[in-house]
Amino acid sequence: MIKRSHIRQFLALVDEGSFTRAAQRLRVTQPTISAGIADLERLLGARLFQRDKGGVHVTERGGAFLPQARDLEARFRQAEAFGEDRPTSRAQLRVGVIGTVSTDMLGGVAQMLANGWECEFVENTDYELRAALNVGRIDLALTVLRPDDDEGRDSWQVLHEPYVMMACENHRLAGCRDVPPGDLAAEAMIARRSCEALRQTSRFFIRHGVRPRFAFRSANDAYCLQLVAAGLGITTAPISLIRSGMEVIDVTGYDLTRRLGILISPNASDSELLRSVLQQELETLSVLANVAQ
Structure with missing residues (x-):
């Protein structure tokens, strides 16, 4: 038995x-x-x-x-x-999230789900989250959507945003537009090792003959962004991660973007209810995400 x-x-x-x-x-x-x-x-x-x-x-x-x-x-x-x-316990929901999601976005998703489920959040890479989804270790993933992700039933786009070059607010190029990539050659860079566009960004600058020195390398976005705001160097990041004390440098030809979205595990026990909640709440979440930018 x-x-x-x-x-x-x-x-x-x-x-x-x-x-x-x-x-x-x-x-x-x-x-x-x-x-x-x-x-x-x-x-x-x-x-x-x-x-x-x-x-x-x-x-x-x-x-x-x-x-x-x-x-x-x-x-x-x-x-x-x-x-x-005591109240009857609610259904449990395991939610995976990549580490490059903004705190505002993470809080919005948590609030959206907390009314219906007892949630447990886990952080990991996109690759590991997708593997966990496939075997049912998590029910939901907030991650970067790929071109081959199906729109609709099990894939829900929350935000489409650009990657931008960020600097402290008193940087000589802060707020400037159409800055040639070569003008950044003398700048110290902060390398966000968690960045999904790290390789594409590296190729972009190498293609333009820019090989900057690195003042800091870390997978910890909080450290990286704080050091940018402090003036230690510049970095590239999704626009949703910009914070007080930082400004954008508009670099000519640097046009990378990412799509953030929610994926549902095929093994999720409450998959139909999840889809219903997403249909009702995701538009509001997307509006809030865009306003935050």
Whole structure:
């Protein structure tokens, strides 16, 4: 007979992608997790996970079982709350987000979802978020949309914005338009290693013979942008990340853009409700995002 412990161990292993981390999450030993998963696979008559040197991966059958497992866990939580003097727990939603989303955008998405779900946010790269979506480790991803992402049912555009060159507000080129790329050759650059357009930007400046020195390199956007505002150097970033004390330098020919959007996992248990909420709220979120620029 399938027990709640089986369901909790299954979900922990899906979410963590590691027997060790799943055991730590549930505060049990790793052999306990291994034995529980083996028992669940025997009861279901299906291989739920593929184990190799790269880690633990959900199989096709495991992915098919995942929505049922999340629903069962939600029902267990509802049963625990029955008759007690506390509200019935809401459905849980795991939301992935790339680290280059503005705080305003992140807050808007959190507010949009918080009324209907108990949300847990995780940060990762676009590549890792998409992998997590495919196996159901997360239900939703706020990330950069690619040209081949389908518009409509499982892909929802929130914002289309340009990348711009940013400098402190008293920089000699702050607010200038049609600045030739060569005029930036003597400038110190701040390298945002988290930038999705890092390679394209590098190729753009190399093509124009610009090889600047770097004053700072980091994947931490808060550090990078603060140092730009302090006058240590200039950087390129999506316009939504500009902050007080910074100005745009309009560089001739530098016309990169990105589309931010929301992707829904095919394994999301509340996928239809999610789509309904997005249809109702996304236009407002997009308007707010554009106003913030």
